[in-house]
Amino acid sequence: MSLSDFQWASRVADIAPFHVMALLGRARELQAEGRDIIHMEIGEPDFSSPPQVIEAGRQALADGHTGYTPAMGIPELREAIAGHYQKAYGVKVDPARILVTPGASGALLLLAALLVNPGDQVMMADPTYPCNRNFMRLFEGQSQLVPVGADSHFQLNADHIEQHWNAKTRAAMLATPSNPTGTLVSLDQLTEISQAVNAKKGALICDEIYQGLTYGVEAQTALAVNDDAFVINSFSKYFGMTGWRLGWLVAPECAMPELEKLAQNVFLSATTPSQYAALAAFQPDTIALLEERRAEFARRRDYLLPALRELGMSIPVTPEGAFYIYAGIDHLTDDSFGWCQDLLEEEGVATTPGLDFGIAGARTTVRFAYAASIDKLEEAVERIGRFIQKRA
Amino acid sequence: MSLSDFQWASRVADIAPFHVMALLGRARELQAEGRDIIHMEIGEPDFSSPPQVIEAGRQALADGHTGYTPAMGIPELREAIAGHYQKAYGVKVDPARILVTPGASGALLLLAALLVNPGDQVMMADPTYPCNRNFMRLFEGQSQLVPVGADSHFQLNADHIEQHWNAKTRAAMLATPSNPTGTLVSLDQLTEISQAVNAKKGALICDEIYQGLTYGVEAQTALAVNDDAFVINSFSKYFGMTGWRLGWLVAPECAMPELEKLAQNVFLSATTPSQYAALAAFQPDTIALLEERRAEFARRRDYLLPALRELGMSIPVTPEGAFYIYAGIDHLTDDSFGWCQDLLEEEGVATTPGLDFGIAGARTTVRFAYAASIDKLEEAVERIGRFIQKRA
Ligand SMILES: Cc1ncc(COP(=O)(O)O)c(C=O)c1O
Ligand SMILES: Cc1ncc(COP(=O)(O)O)c(C=O)c1O
Numbered sequence: 001m002s003l004s005d006f007q008w009a010s011r012v013a014d015i016a017p018f019h020v021m022a023l024l025g026r027a028r029e030l031q032a033e034g035r036d037i038i039h040m041e042i043g044e045p046d047f048s049s050p051p052q053v054i055e056a057g058r059q060a061l062a063d064g065h066t067g068y069t070p071a072m073g074i075p076e077l078r079e080a081i082a083g084h085y086q087k088a089y090g091v092k093v094d095p096a097r098i099l100v101t102p103g104a105s106g107a108l109l110l111l112a113a114l115l116v117n118p119g120d121q122v123m124m125a126d127p128t129y130p131c132n133r134n135f136m137r138l139f140e141g142q143s144q145l146v147p148v149g150a151d152s153h154f155q156l157n158a159d160h161i162e163q164h165w166n167a168k169t170r171a172a173m174l175a176t177p178s179n180p181t182g183t184l185v186s187l188d189q190l191t192e193i194s195q196a197v198n199a200k201k202g203a204l205i206c207d208e209i210y211q212g213l214t215y216g217v218e219a220q221t222a223l224a225v226n227d228d229a230f231v232i233n234s235f236s237k238y239f240g241m242t243g244w245r246l247g248w249l250v251a252p253e254c255a256m257p258e259l260e261k262l263a264q265n266v267f268l269s270a271t272t273p274s275q276y277a278a279l280a281a282f283q284p285d286t287i288a289l290l291e292e293r294r295a296e297f298a299r300r301r302d303y304l305l306p307a308l309r310e311l312g313m314s315i316p317v318t319p320e321g322a323f324y325i326y327a328g329i330d331h332l333t334d335d336s337f338g339w340c341q342d343l344l345e346e347e348g349v350a351t352t353p354g355l356d357f358g359i360a361g362a363r364t365t366v367r368f369a370y371a372a373s374i375d376k377l378e379e380a381v382e383r384i385g386r387f388i389q390k391r392a
Numbered sequence: 393m394s395l396s397d398f399q400w401a402s403r404v405a406d407i408a409p410f411h412v413m414a415l416l417g418r419a420r421e422l423q424a425e426g427r428d429i430i431h432m433e434i435g436e437p438d439f440s441s442p443p444q445v446i447e448a449g450r451q452a453l454a455d456g457h458t459g460y461t462p463a464m465g466i467p468e469l470r471e472a473i474a475g476h477y478q479k480a481y482g483v484k485v486d487p488a489r490i491l492v493t494p495g496a497s498g499a500l501l502l503l504a505a506l507l508v509n510p511g512d513q514v515m516m517a518d519p520t521y522p523c524n525r526n527f528m529r530l531f532e533g534q535s536q537l538v539p540v541g542a543d544s545h546f547q548l549n550a551d552h553i554e555q556h557w558n559a560k561t562r563a564a565m566l567a568t569p570s571n572p573t574g575t576l577v578s579l580d581q582l583t584e585i586s587q588a589v590n591a592k593k594g595a596l597i598c599d600e601i602y603q604g605l606t607y608g609v610e611a612q613t614a615l616a617v618n619d620d621a622f623v624i625n626s627f628s629k630y631f632g633m634t635g636w637r638l639g640w641l642v643a644p645e646c647a648m649p650e651l652e653k654l655a656q657n658v659f660l661s662a663t664t665p666s667q668y669a670a671l672a673a674f675q676p677d678t679i680a681l682l683e684e685r686r687a688e689f690a691r692r693r694d695y696l697l698p699a700l701r702e703l704g705m706s707i708p709v710t711p712e713g714a715f716y717i718y719a720g721i722d723h724l725t726d727d728s729f730g731w732c733q734d735l736l737e738e739e740g741v742a743t744t745p746g747l748d749f750g751i752a753g754a755r756t757t758v759r760f761a762y763a764a765s766i767d768k769l770e771e772a773v774e775r776i777g778r779f780i781q782k783r784a
Binding site for chain 2: 003005006009011012015016057061066105109113120134135139140240244257261268269270271272273274
């Protein structure tokens with residue numbers, strides 16, 4: 001038997017592998033050889049899941065919660081998420097509008113399937129989280145990348161929507177806090193953007209997966225100003241639960257039957273023990289722990305930001321959320337992927353090249369994740385400084 | 393804000409909700425009212441996950457296995473799956489060709505994305521697992537339903553492939569044991585089918601999610617005769633792990649980089665504690681327990697099959713796998729959905745109407761799942777007999 005003459009579907013060639021994966025693979029090789037590698041490439045908190053969540057997961061297993069759940073998620077969790085919006089943000093969300101998904105990834109998939117016909121466009125900032133573009137391509141849609149800069153805090157704004165919306169644009173997509181830039185969209189801006197999208201009769205997707213990870217600013221939700229936004233969230237980042245593969249989607253009521261139908265086909269349901277474990281994520285003692293972790297992330301940001309600026313990197317807008325700093329290094333290179341590779345080989349610091357996030361700044365930017373202890377970050381800064389010196 | 397003028401993507405209207413969901417919802421309502429309901433509609437083993445697996449899951453959590461894993465799955469599990477093919481089927485599979493997925497559902501999604509361009513067709517038996525058709529539609533492909541009957545054991549065969557293959561056909565899809573019919577494809581047939589698909593330069597997808605659940609026949613794998621088949625499997629059914637959301641895909645080597653890229657975007661990775669727990673699924677003592685359960689399923693089939701035949705239902709081919717009996721009731725009704733609804737209301741027996749599985753037998757067939765104890769099945773048969781009597 002042979003598949004040698006078989007051509008994969010065209011979408012496959014259009015989806016680029018992440019450059020960071022090559023770096024991650026190489027970093028692991030070097031580590032296996034005994035090299036000391038500092039990981040600033042990974043989009044994952046370095047904290048384990050909260051012990052309360054782990055214990056709840058163990059209990060769920062002991063209690064035999066191992067069967068399929070309803071496609072929308074267990075009712076208790078949908079209610080707990082609604083309770084969290086009420087308590088943390090003072091926003092009332094009907095649990096019937098909450099769909100529990102396998103990670104925010106699952107929510108992104110459902111939204112692309114729901115909103116995008118072949119040829120339809122979805123507007124998003126360049127730079128953006130790389131999977132966003134690929135989800136649109138998967139469903140034969142197109143991502144409409146709008147280059148954004150310091151003037152709009154590396155975010156889309158209402159002017160962008162008005163200027164770039166065309167006959168094929170169906171939706172605009174925001175992420176606040178943003179991956180890779182760590183910048184936020186304020187509620188005032190969100191209101192303006194919502195109005196602009198609404199005037200175009202489009203849909204607004206708001207990725208709030210880094211919600212709760214803000215420094216010096218209170219966390220917010222688009223739901224406070226726009227009840228018709230599609231809001232994506234996750235237990236991965238603030239709640240430290242990446243491997244549990246659990247997220248959620250809040251959608252307008254009219255979309256729920258359609259989303260349920262899609263979820264029934266695509267996932268059947270999200271992982272059951274994860275859903276029960278996540279009930280413990282909203283307990284006051286868990287939140288207290290997560291707030292300590294947030295303070296630690298803030299200290300790291302407060303250390304790393306001026307340190308990178310002192311190395312001459314261009315970080316014109318102070319990142320106030322997530323755990324990323326997106327730095328311009330055009331004074332150092334016009335091949336940031338090569339720069340990242342050399343930095344890894346020579347100094348053992350792993351980072352993510354701009355190439356993964358878009359087109360405009362692809363070759364002159366690097367993303368630094370501060371999901372590592374301050375000790376490690378200090379060591380990294382020293383190594384990066386030496387690396388830059390050597391090449392000067 | 394308002395989404396009132398927004399039209400969902402066209403695919404959404406083409407994906408029908410499962411009729412069984414309406415029945416399941418009603419069954420739960422009746423149960424909440426205190427009615428005694430016998431569930432023969434659900435495609436889920438009534439056994440909990442094996443205690444060894446539950447304990448391994450609890451241990452994985454205690455050990456802090458809560459982060460993202462590689463998109464392909466943890467190496468230990470890929471090796472354990474390869475070991476299982478060797479031990480249970482005498483087939484050598486390189487772990488590099490095994491991709492761990494969020495359920496077989498995840499594998500089906502990846503394959504649709506990999507193989508299907510807009511307008512491409514994938515041939516499959518009518519009746520078939522309902523999500524199959526919808527996965528193709530999701531990615532703008534079409535399912536080419538070939539009505540099958542008793543003469544081909546309710547399965548596609550090489551003749552079907554030759555007769556129905558057209559310029560747009562890209563792949564053929566089998567399921568053995570099949571949902572809804574419980575029938576198998578023999579290795580001889582698989583060889584013939586593989587040759588026919590190969591002659592057309594197409595791809596062969598083989599869904600082996602009910603592998604291991606065979607009665608009076610040894611379980612087999614398509615990999616024994618076709619190394620280039622895309623083989624889907626799952627921990628859901630034989631291993632009793634539905635809620636863990638874990639499955640796998642074996643694919644030709646040349647497809648692995650493409651599949652990895654797709655998995656990185658679509659899932660990031662499968663649930664981590666589930667992956668570690670699944671390592672315990674292949675232990676000899678776990679397998680011994682699962683074989684006892686298999687024997688119990690066999691006893692149920694041996695009870696239910698003649699009982700339904702005695703009620704006059706048409707079951708021309710003995711189902712030898714899964715936990716389903718697909719019965720013709722054209723002598724009773726030409727509206728099997730209505731019949732199932734009445735059976736539920738009047739006698740409290742929940743079943744799945746043929747409508748969910750295809751077109752040809754949609755209105756004259758019913759699927760009975762025997763994922764319930766023999767006591768319950770006996771009670772169900774009595775009730776169904778009474779129901780038929782009343783309407784005669
Ligand atoms: C902006 C953004 N959205 C979505 C995701 C998906 O995360 P998950 O599926 O773990 O919730 C990520 C993960 O890094 C992300 O950075
Ligand atoms: C034939 C078939 N394939 C695939 C699946 C998907 O199962 P899972 O995603 O739980 O592995 C099912 C579930 O019922 C099925 O019957």
